[in-house]
Amino acid sequence: MSNTIKPEFVQVKGNTWCLIATAKVPVYFLDEKTVVFIDSGYPDERTRPFLDMLIEERGLKVRAVIGSHSHYDHLGNHAYLRDTYGAEIILPEIEAAYARDYTQFQPLYPTHTRKELREGFSYMIMKPDRLIPQSKDKTEIEIDGIKFECRNLKGHTPGQMGFITPDDVFYLADAIMGIKEFDAAKLPTVMDWEDYKNTQQSFLDDKHAKYILAHGDIYDDIKPIVEYNLKGQDEKISRIKGILASKSDWTLESITEGIWDAFEMKTKNEFNKRVYGRNVGTLIDYLVKLGFLNPHSEKGVVHFEVML
Numbered sequence: 001m002s003n004t005i006k007p008e009f010v011q012v013k014g015n016t017w018c019l020i021a022t023a024k025v026p027v028y029f030l031d032e033k034t035v036v037f038i039d040s041g042y043p044d045e046r047t048r049p050f051l052d053m054l055i056e057e058r059g060l061k062v063r064a065v066i067g068s069h070s071h072y073d074h075l076g077n078h079a080y081l082r083d084t085y086g087a088e089i090i091l092p093e094i095e096a097a098y099a100r101d102y103t104q105f106q107p108l109y110p111t112h113t114r115k116e117l118r119e120g121f122s123y124m125i126m127k128p129d130r131l132i133p134q135s136k137d138k139t140e141i142e143i144d145g146i147k148f149e150c151r152n153l154k155g156h157t158p159g160q161m162g163f164i165t166p167d168d169v170f171y172l173a174d175a176i177m178g179i180k181e182f183d184a185a186k187l188p189t190v191m192d193w194e195d196y197k198n199t200q201q202s203f204l205d206d207k208h209a210k211y212i213l214a215h216g217d218i219y220d221d222i223k224p225i226v227e228y229n230l231k232g233q234d235e236k237i238s239r240i241k242g243i244l245a246s247k248s249d250w251t252l253e254s255i256t257e258g259i260w261d262a263f264e265m266k267t268k269n270e271f272n273k274r275v276y277g278r279n280v281g282t283l284i285d286y287l288v289k290l291g292f293l294n295p296h297s298e299k300g301v302v303h304f305e306v307m308l
Contacts, residue, residue, distance in 0.1 A: 007050040012218055013210050014167035019054060022046035023073050023214050026163075026171045027054075030063055030144055037065040037087070038163050038171050039214065043076030043123050051077055055085060064088040064143050066132075068153075068173035069160035070098040070108060071189075072124055074214065079126045090141060091128040092150070094159025099126050108157060108191075110281065111274040134159060155196025156189060168209040170222075175199050178216025179228055186263045187236070187279045193286035197233070200226050240283065241292060250293075250304045256280045 008020040015029040025047065026038040041047025055062060062085040067075050069092070081087040091099065098105050102117045105124065109117060132141055138151045149164040153175040164170045175196075177185060190196045203226045211222040219225060243262050244250060250258070256277055259265075267273060284304065287293045293304040 005046060005050075007053075009054060010218075012167070012169050012212065014165075014169075016165045016167040016169040016210070018212055018218060019050060021050050024212055024216075024218075025051070026165070026169070026212050028146075028148075028165050028167075030146055033059060034061045034063050034144075036063055036143055036146075036148075037081065038165075039068050039074045039173065040065050040077035040081055042073050043080070046073075048077055048080065051081070061085070062087040064090055066141070066148065066163060067091045067095065067128075068162065068171070068214075069157040070095045070105070070124065071157065071174070072121060074173065075099065075124060075126075077123075079123055082126075082129075088130060088143075089126060089128040090130045090132060090143075092159045092161045093131040093134050095157065095161075096128045096131055098157075098159075099124060099128075101125060109274070109278065111277040132161060134161070153199050155192050155194075155199045157191050164208065169212060170206075170208040170210070171212045171214075172203070172222070173214050176203065176213055176216065176222065176225055176229055178213055179225065181213075181215045182229055182232055186265055187259065187276060187283065188233070189275060189279055190286075191282055193233075193237075193283065194289065197230065200230055237283075237286075241287070244287075244293070244306050245308060248306050250306070251301060252281065252284065252304075255284060255304065 005021050009017060010020060011017050017027045019025040019027060021041065023041050025041050028036045030036060062081055065078050065081050065087045067078055078089050082089050098108055102114050105117060106114060132150050133139055134152055138149060140147050140149055146166060151162045153160045153162045153173060156174045160173055162170060162172045162175060203222055211219045240259060243258055259280060284293060288295060291307055294307050295302055295304055
């Protein structure tokens with residue numbers, strides 16, 4: 001267990017609690033001893049030992065784990081909770097499709113090889129016990145007579161969902177970052193920037209009793225955090241446009257290196273480097289959609305012309 005992480009287990013409102021470690025894991029009490037986890041955190045010392053401690057010290061029965069999306073820091077312990085404590089796994093149908101096998105999963109981690117995913121991320125491949133339909137913007141699921149509202153929050157991933165507990169506590173997963181977390185992220189993880197912004201803008205007129213961010217804090221009012229994210233994202237994109245405007249022709253590799261240098265990226269973690277590469281790719285896709293970049297191919301290499 002990590003000696004640097006000091007977990008907390010706090011009551012958010014009513015039967016809705018939250019395990020706070022490296023990421024946040026909302027916990028809803030169906031009764032005094034039966035709980036539902038919403039997401040399950042990292043599969044290592046950043047979350048797993050704290051889940052075990054919470055369950056064992058309090059004598060909890062884990063009825064189910066609801067997943068927001070198929071990133072390793074959110075579904076890292078789903079299979080473990082089912083295998084160890086008998087939890088039902090409930091996933092959004094789009095995100096469940098990614099978690100079926102390595103060929104489906106790779107689009108979320110395109111800079112990793114299948115061999116790396118197979119050897120290092122086997123805990124992420126699973127068949128859920130139940131799917132949440134996503135044909136509408138929102139729906140409900142019922143667990144032992146208790147209803148949870150499910151909202152589509154696409155952008156961060158194609159099928160990310162957020163969940164509102166019966167206490168009117170809205171877990172936004174990775175649709176928004178806290179201010180400190182946003183400032184630390186040189187380039188946010190976004191699969192579709194247009195969807196991401198639209199999802200965030202939908203929160204501006206939203207009102208719930210409490211909000212939980214996976215990477216952020218617990219809030220009474222989410223609007224100032226949303227506004228900070230939206231403004232900061234526009235500033236990052238404007239800065240990147242300025243970098244790319246310095247010459248007329250780029251490749252994926254030169255854009256990746258140019259933003260790395262300009263943003264003074266310093267990570268030595270191989271996983272984080274790969275994630276950064278993926279995030280540059282989705283940003284390029286957005287700039288093409290905006291008409292700022294125009295792709296064309298030369299000898300099989302894709303070039304991007306800056307359209308000023």
